Amino acid sequence: MSGQTMAKPIEILLVEDNPGDVRLTREAFKEGKVLNNLSVVEDGAEAMAFLRQQGKYADVPRPDLILLDLNLPKKDGREVLPEIKGDTNLKRIPVVILTTSKAEQDIVKTYNLHANCYVTKPVDLEQFISVVRSVQHFWLSVVKLPPE
Amino acid sequence: MKDEQKTKQQLVAELAGMRQRVAKLEELETERKRMEEVLRESEAKYSTLVENSRDGIVILQGGVMKFVNTASLEIVGYTPEELLGIDFLKMVTPEDREMVMRRYADRMAGKEVPSIYEMALIRKDGITVPVEVNATFINYEGRPADLVVIRDITERKRAEEELRRSNQELEHFAYIASHDLQEPLRMVSSYTQLLAQRYKDKLDADADEFIHYVEDGVSRMRALINGLLVYSRVGTSGAAFELTDCEAAFDCALTNLQVAVDGSGAVITHHPLPVVMADASQLTQVFQNLIGNAIKFCSQELPRIHVAAEPRGNEWLFSIRDNGIGIDPQYHDRIFDMSQRLHSRTEYPGSGVGLAICDKVVKRHGGRIWVESQTGKGATFYFTIPIKGDRYL
Numbered sequence: 074m075s076g077q078t079m080a081k082p083i084e085i086l087l088v089e090d091n092p093g094d095v096r097l098t099r100e101a102f103k104e105g106k107v108l109n110n111l112s113v114v115e116d117g118a119e120a121m122a123f124l125r126q127q128g129k130y131a132d133v134p135r136p137d138l139i140l141l142d143l144n145l146p147k148k149d150g151r152e153v154l155p156e157i158k159g160d161t162n163l164k165r166i167p168v169v170i171l172t173t174s175k176a177e178q179d180i181v182k183t184y185n186l187h188a189n190c191y192v193t194k195p196v197d198l199e200q201f202i203s204v205v206r207s208v209q210h211f212w213l214s215v216v217k218l219p220p221e
Numbered sequence: 222m223k224d225e226q227k228t229k230q231q232l233v234a235e236l237a238g239m240r241q242r243v244a245k246l247e248e249l250e251t252e253r254k255r256m257e258e259v260l261r262e263s264e265a266k267y268s269t270l271v272e273n274s275r276d277g278i279v280i281l282q283g284g285v286m287k288f289v290n291t292a293s294l295e296i297v298g299y300t301p302e303e304l305l306g307i308d309f310l311k312m313v314t315p316e317d318r319e320m321v322m323r324r325y326a327d328r329m330a331g332k333e334v335p336s337i338y339e340m341a342l343i344r345k346d347g348i349t350v351p352v353e354v355n356a357t358f359i360n361y362e363g364r365p366a367d368l369v370v371i372r373d374i375t376e377r378k379r380a381e382e383e384l385r386r387s388n389q390e391l392e393h394f395a396y397i398a399s400h401d402l403q404e405p406l407r408m409v410s411s412y413t414q415l416l417a418q419r420y421k422d423k424l425d426a427d428a429d430e431f432i433h434y435v436e437d438g439v440s441r442m443r444a445l446i447n448g449l450l451v452y453s454r455v456g457t458s459g460a461a462f463e464l465t466d467c468e469a470a471f472d473c474a475l476t477n478l479q480v481a482v483d484g485s486g487a488v489i490t491h492h493p494l495p496v497v498m499a500d501a502s503q504l505t506q507v508f509q510n511l512i513g514n515a516i517k518f519c520s521q522e523l524p525r526i527h528v529a530a531e532p533r534g535n536e537w538l539f540s541i542r543d544n545g546i547g548i549d550p551q552y553h554d555r556i557f558d559m560s561q562r563l564h565s566r567t568e569y570p571g572s573g574v575g576l577a578i579c580d581k582v583v584k585r586h587g588g589r590i591w592v593e594s595q596t597g598k599g600a601t602f603y604f605t606i607p608i609k610g611d612r613y614l
Contacts, residue, residue, distance in 0.1 A: 093412065173403060
C-alpha cells in the first residue's frame with residue numbers, strides 16, 4: 074500500500090530526564106523508516122499533564138506510543154505507569170519501559186503494572202540505536218495499534 | 222625366767238628392731254602428712270585454677286548441676302544456691318534445648334558428636350548470652366558426671382556481627398557505586414562513539430588519536446565496573462545452593478567463551494565432573510574465568526587446557542591445567558586480590574577482577590582456591606568444593 078499522501082506521523086512521547094538519552098533516542102529515531110513525531114517531557118508529573126492535555130499541553134497530540142524511563146524526578150516512572158494503565162482513556166496506549174535498571178524487581182513490578190514491554194538501555198551506542206530501532210520497528214510497523 | 226634366759230645380746234637386738242619399726246612408722250606418718258600436703262596443695266591449685274578460670278566450669282550429674290565455679294556464676298548472674306541441684310537445661314534458651322538434649326543423647330549412645338558447640342544461655346535478668354560449650358565425661362565423687370566448660374562469646378559474636386555488617390555495607394557500596402557509575406559511563410561511551418562515527422577522518426590525526434584513547438578508557442572502565450558489579454553480588458545476590466552438575470556448568474562456561482575458544486584454537490579436554498551442592502551460575506562463572514584466563518595467557522603454543530576433578534577427603538579437588546605462560550611463584554597469592562594485575566593492559570587486557578570473583582565464589586562455597594605454576598611452564602589452578610555441600614549452607 075502507498076500511504077504517502079495520507080501519512081500522518083506516528084506520535085511518540087518520550088518521558089526521560091537525561092538530555093543525553095533524549096538526544097540519543099532522537100538520533101536513533103531520526104534514521105528510522107517510520108515518519109514520527111517525538112515529544113519529550115522530563116518528569117512523571119509533566120508526562121501525566123501531557124497525556125491528559127492539561128495546561129500548556131492542551132493542544133498536544135495523543136501519543137501512539139509511550140517510552141517511559143523509570144527513574145524520574147517528581148513522579149517516578151513506577152508511579153506514572155499505574156496512572157496510565159488505570160485511566161480508561163490512556164490504558165490502551167502501549168508503554169515501553171526504557172531504563173538502565175536491570176533490577177529483577179523493577180522488571181516484575183512494571184509487567185505487573187501492565188507495562189507492554191521492558192527494555193534495558195544498552196551501554197553500547199550501536200546496541201542502543203539498534204534497540205531503539207527494534208522498538209520503533211515492532212511498535213510502529215509490526216503490530217496493529219488500537220484506534221484512538 | 223624367759224626374759225632372764227634372753228641374753229643381753231638378744232635384748233639389744235630386739236630393741237634395735239623396735240626402734241627400726243618406730244622409725245618406719247614415723248617415716249610413714251611423715252610420708253602420709255606429705256601426701257596430704259601434696260593433695261591439699263593440688264586441690265588448692267585446681268580449686269584456684271577452677272575458681273580463677275575465666276571460663277565457666279559446671280559439673281552435671283543426671284543433667285543436674287552439682288558444681289559451679291565463679292566464672293559460670295558471672296556468666297549467668299545467679300548465686301551457687303540458685304543453681305546447685307537445678308537442671309542445666311533450664312538455663313538453656315528454649316530454641317537450643319532440643320539440640321542440647323539430642324547431642325547429650327547421642328554422646329551417651331557413643332555416637333561421634335562435636336564436643337564443642339555454640340548455644341545460648343538465659344541470664345537471671347532474662348538476657349540471653351551466646352556461649353561456646355565444651356562437654357566431656359568425668360568421674361565426680363565416684364559417680365559418672367559431665368564436665369561442661371562454658372565460654373562467654375558475646376564479644377566474639379559482636380565482632381563477627383560487626384564484620385558481617387561492615388562487609389555487607391561494603392558490598393552494598395560497591396554495588397551502588399558500580400551500578401550508578403554505569404549511567405554516566407554510558408553517556409561518555411555513547412557520545413564518544415557518536416563523535417567517532419561522525420567525525421573520524423574529518424578532524425585531524427590528533428583528534429582521531431584522542432578519540433581512540435577515550436574509547437579505550439571507556440571500554441576498560443566498563444569491564445571494571447561490570448567486574449565490580451559481579452564481585453559485589455557474589456555474597457548478596459547469590460542463589461541458594463542446590464545439586465549442580467559441574468558438567469553442565471562447564472558446558473555453559475564453554476558456550477560463553479565460544480568466541481575466545483574459536484579465536485585461539487584452544488583444545489579443551491576434561492575428565493567427567495561431579496555433581497556438587499553449589500550456586501550453578503557462580504560455578505559457571507568460576508569455570509569461565511579460569512578457562513578464559515588459560516586461553517588469554519597462552520604461550521606461543523596452541524592453548525591446551527584440561528579440566529578435572531577428584532575426591533580428596535571430604536572435598537572435590539578441581540583443577541584447570543594449561544600450557545600457557547605460567548606465573549612466577551612470588552605472585553601466586555597476589556593474583557587473587559582485587560585489581561591486581563601482573564601484565565600491562567596492552568599485553569593482556571582485563572579488569573583484574575576475574576580471579577577475585579573466583580576467590581569470593583569458592584570461599585562462599587566453603588572451599589579454597591590456589592595456583593601451582595612456574596614462569597613459562599603453564600599453570601594449574603585448583604579449587605575445592607565440599608562434597609557434603611549442605612554443611613556450608
